[in-house]
Amino acid sequence: MALENKFSEVAENKLYSLAYNKFLSEHKLMGARCKKCGHLSLPPKPICPECHGNELELEEMKGRGKLVAYTVIAVGSPLMVEEGYGRGKHYCCGIVELEEGAKICARISGVDTSKPEQIKIGTPVELDYVEATHAADPTHEEGERTFLSFKALS
Amino acid sequence: MALENKFSEVAENKLYSLAYNKFLSEHKLMGARCKKCGHLSLPPKPICPECHGNELELEEMKGRGKLVAYTVIAVGSPLMVEEGYGRGKHYCCGIVELEEGAKICARISGVDTSKPEQIKIGTPVELDYVEATHAADPTHEEGERTFLSFKALS
Amino acid sequence: MPKKRKLGRGVAVVGAGLSKFGIYPKGVRGQDLFVEAYNELRSSVDKGFDPGDIDALYLGNISSDLFERQVHIAPAVANRIGIVPKPAIRFEDACAASGVAFREAIIAISSGIYDIVLAGGLEKMTNLDTTQVTEVLAAAMDPDTEIPAGETFPGIYATIATAHMAKYGTEVEDFMRLGIKNHYNGSLNPHAHFDASIPDIMKRRAASAVKKGLPEPHWADEMEFLHDPKQNPVIAWPMRLFDCSTICDGASCVLLAAEDIARNFTDKPIFVIGTGQASDYFLAERKELASIRATKLAAREAYEMAGVSPQDIKIAEVHDCFTIAELVAMEDLGFYKPGEAVKAIREGENRLDGKLPINTDGGLKAKGHPIGASGVGMVVEIFKQLRGEAGPRQVKKKDVDLGLTHNAGAHGSTIVVNIFQRR
Amino acid sequence: MPKKRKLGRGVAVVGAGLSKFGIYPKGVRGQDLFVEAYNELRSSVDKGFDPGDIDALYLGNISSDLFERQVHIAPAVANRIGIVPKPAIRFEDACAASGVAFREAIIAISSGIYDIVLAGGLEKMTNLDTTQVTEVLAAAMDPDTEIPAGETFPGIYATIATAHMAKYGTEVEDFMRLGIKNHYNGSLNPHAHFDASIPDIMKRRAASAVKKGLPEPHWADEMEFLHDPKQNPVIAWPMRLFDCSTICDGASCVLLAAEDIARNFTDKPIFVIGTGQASDYFLAERKELASIRATKLAAREAYEMAGVSPQDIKIAEVHDCFTIAELVAMEDLGFYKPGEAVKAIREGENRLDGKLPINTDGGLKAKGHPIGASGVGMVVEIFKQLRGEAGPRQVKKKDVDLGLTHNAGAHGSTIVVNIFQRR
Numbered sequence A, B: 001m002a003l004e005n006k007f008s009e010v011a012e013n014k015l016y017s018l019a020y021n022k023f024l025s026e027h028k029l030m031g032a033r034c035k036k037c038g039h040l041s042l043p044p045k046p047i048c049p050e051c052h053g054n055e056l057e058l059e060e061m062k063g064r065g066k067l068v069a070y071t072v073i074a075v076g077s078p079l080m081v082e083e084g085y086g087r088g089k090h091y092c093c094g095i096v097e098l099e100e101g102a103k104i105c106a107r108i109s110g111v112d113t114s115k116p117e118q119i120k121i122g123t124p125v126e127l128d129y130v131e132a133t134h135a136a137d138p139t140h141e142e143g144e145r146t147f148l149s150f151k152a153l154s
Numbered sequence C, D: 001m002p003k004k005r006k007l008g009r010g011v012a013v014v015g016a017g018l019s020k021f022g023i024y025p026k027g028v029r030g031q032d033l034f035v036e037a038y039n040e041l042r043s044s045v046d047k048g049f050d051p052g053d054i055d056a057l058y059l060g061n062i063s064s065d066l067f068e069r070q071v072h073i074a075p076a077v078a079n080r081i082g083i084v085p086k087p088a089i090r091f092e093d094a095c096a097a098s099g100v101a102f103r104e105a106i107i108a109i110s111s112g113i114y115d116i117v118l119a120g121g122l123e124k125m126t127n128l129d130t131t132q133v134t135e136v137l138a139a140a141m142d143p144d145t146e147i148p149a150g151e152t153f154p155g156i157y158a159t160i161a162t163a164h165m166a167k168y169g170t171e172v173e174d175f176m177r178l179g180i181k182n183h184y185n186g187s188l189n190p191h192a193h194f195d196a197s198i199p200d201i202m203k204r205r206a207a208s209a210v211k212k213g214l215p216e217p218h219w220a221d222e223m224e225f226l227h228d229p230k231q232n233p234v235i236a237w238p239m240r241l242f243d244c245s246t247i248c249d250g251a252s253c254v255l256l257a258a259e260d261i262a263r264n265f266t267d268k269p270i271f272v273i274g275t276g277q278a279s280d281y282f283l284a285e286r287k288e289l290a291s292i293r294a295t296k297l298a299a300r301e302a303y304e305m306a307g308v309s310p311q312d313i314k315i316a317e318v319h320d321c322f323t324i325a326e327l328v329a330m331e332d333l334g335f336y337k338p339g340e341a342v343k344a345i346r347e348g349e350n351r352l353d354g355k356l357p358i359n360t361d362g363g364l365k366a367k368g369h370p371i372g373a374s375g376v377g378m379v380v381e382i383f384k385q386l387r388g389e390a391g392p393r394q395v396k397k398k399d400v401d402l403g404l405t406h407n408a409g410a411h412g413s414t415i416v417v418n419i420f421q422r423r
């Protein structure tokens, strides 16, 4: 009855985190475009930050873009330490500007993390995914998860 | 030098939690009496809530009092569950008013937890201690800890 | 004696929204539920409003830290609902979190720095299991005395209950009567976590037993059902399962506007005419255990500011995290003399059709208690009732024009009382 | 364009106190450190005051939940310092927690509801190890994008640094220069966690090597030392260890009074003449990455309220959680044009004897960053400097009568800016 309907309505509403992450696990990077003003939100948002409209529709990103800022991390986050990164194995994360105009924070592969000063802002990148198994945390069940990553093309 | 001095001054200041708990582990229940107005704080406080004076001195409680309110808990706190209490083994905790006039929340032994309605408010109690070993938590190291308890006398 | 407080500028509630309270999957975030509440609020503002005019977000939340491993949640919520770069603040005073956010929003508008503030609260509790939730809540107790003693929050309120029973002869059945009333109200509230009365629950349980091939249980009445330890086990004597509010997820919000612009948004603004707040010690240090002093002090401040007396209040939402809490609040708010609330409870005076309806939305008991959302959740109900928009649970007596909310944090170590008027 | 904000009633700081910042044993609670700060505040009020006149406690704290497993900490602190039953509220906006508590206290006094408010902050971080602390801080990031990407807070600010380097040609040595300045200032501050300049640290490390029977290391100067990866390892390139503020414990507080009664407490009240706050998106969604928009917006609000321009400011405390954060703030606050702060840094313009001294107390880098205490910690320093009471680090140039504090939460998704005046 009403109770269950209401729950599944929220859970499956395509503009909440749950849906974004579900699409990610299917190797789809989804944004949301405002029907009123055309603004693209990535990840999807339920309400447009530009015009406050609340009719937005999902749009799949093509996955091409360029690196606009980055870092190479030596003292890793707990998640990355769980994957074996850290002091002995640095990793790059950065901000990618997609051809669609939206930017997103993601893992960056295909760069030389031993020479962080040589990574070039402007490097073209293309969408990629990383699968890794993690323990449960307060918002995820235990198991394999898909992580957004971009591969440097030059 | 100054750095270390300042630390130990705070750590050993007898009116903070650290000192209260250290005395408890020596089976001493300490309050603090305001030198200005005579108000007794239990556990000790660094500043008197009655007159705002900040000269207080430690005073050991004699440990006799009466039960003024209580409960018998079936769904135990994580700490008590660690000690084997819970659905199958209920426990009593309550508020004791000491002869010195101050009240304190503590474990209560010597009552029939299967008949909570028969526990009498006003029952005389006397100071007792429980030792139990617990895992580390954000504010305690792993190991044996002393817990304040009062034993019902009738 | 506290000083007589006053606000420099009047404030009104002009819109309100709630998410459905209940249990949502792990991947749903508290901020998603806030969007639900906010969307409902948007439709509630009769004459509409431009979200770009919201000056700030005041958000109550107790521990997204421990429940969702997220901090700095206020700007994240501002982001979700599209109101960046407006200031966004999280307030925490245990279960009074959004009551405090609401009061601070009133104060901010009153100061003149803001004209329109979105005040609300959220909590996503059910990612953790009941034991873990109990541990989170226990973090609001005294780490030097109460936690080592093995106290729990049901235990703290049960302790208050034994003091009240010893002093005034209050009986466990009085607590049960409050649960019956609140569950009935909740059954009329589509936002409630438990939208079922006690008789509804009795029918469901009997049917469920039959379905499982077990003998059909019979209870003479609700009282017999609530005395059945299998159906209503003791949590912390004398508090049983049906004396305790529910652990659930939810969000609430209201739109506040300065008095001088309130009618731009609706012809029926609900004015905040009094507000009060007080703190208190942990339980053992208090002189009186069968009463919550902070409620008395916060209420006095609110009544004096509003220029009304407890007897003027037509409807109230009080903090029934446990049934004993509702009973004690009825006395501390001055609705009844100490020890006399039981008389009203036994006579049904606080039902929907009674002289002073209390917790018409089902209270924290039946509507649910997503802790950070509860304080503003109460305001949402008073807003609806004073406007005559509460649907099947609308109080029908005439002149329901003065309402009160009472929101408690932890042991009642924080209390916020607000008084509302329809003009 | 934001509206021009104003306060209905003036407010002044009349007393201030800090605990010693540093690493305290596990059994010492954040609230104990607050008592230290409060006792110092009590002695700082020239004409004395009656603690019974404090109307409310406004406390910033980020996560006593995760650090100390304690919630509802504000009434617990009120209890410790003996001001129950006054209202006590906890504010959280990540590392801007006490900046927000301070601003809200200003607003509350301005509204007329309170006359005297104690505003402060505390954090007891070191019960957890560095990895656990990193995880707590990471909880302020976007759980959908930044956490899965493996971001950390040094990483977020390092990302801003690469954007700034690419856009303006900023060099890693510019970051190092800020660390050298701040460590020198910290060496003059008895409350600082690191009361040692970089040359002091170089001497200590050389002596320690000799003591261990190792060859004595030599560095030509501070720059060579800071380029030595053994002494100053990369945390998140280009941010190295000495670019990061320290994890430590501490508390801060100030006493605020309405303008009309401020001189009852001291002949040298420091007036709050401007305040501003703004929020922002997580990093990737921002149009500009080499700048923090919320700083610009909060600063504009504060400057307009104060009726002053960035060039009028004589001394500033800016949020240097990482060295790049100080550099970007210098530009966003309007002290220097975009890309031009490096010129001032290279010329030493922000040293104690420079044209615009910044972070005279050592900043978060050297004084330490017990996160919830930092926002009000900055106010404490401006209070002392404007009153000429900063001891060996007192700025000596004439007419240090206008000061600014800039407190950032997380990515700069919350910014609070305040402007202070000695009259």
Ligand SMILES: [Zn+2]
Pocket (backbone or CB within 6 Å): A034, A035, A036, A037, A038, A039, A048, A049, A050, A051, A052, A053
């Ligand atoms: Zn739009």
Ligand SMILES: [Zn+2]
Pocket (backbone or CB within 6 Å): B034, B035, B036, B037, B038, B039, B048, B049, B050, B051, B052, B053
């Ligand atoms: Zn005294």
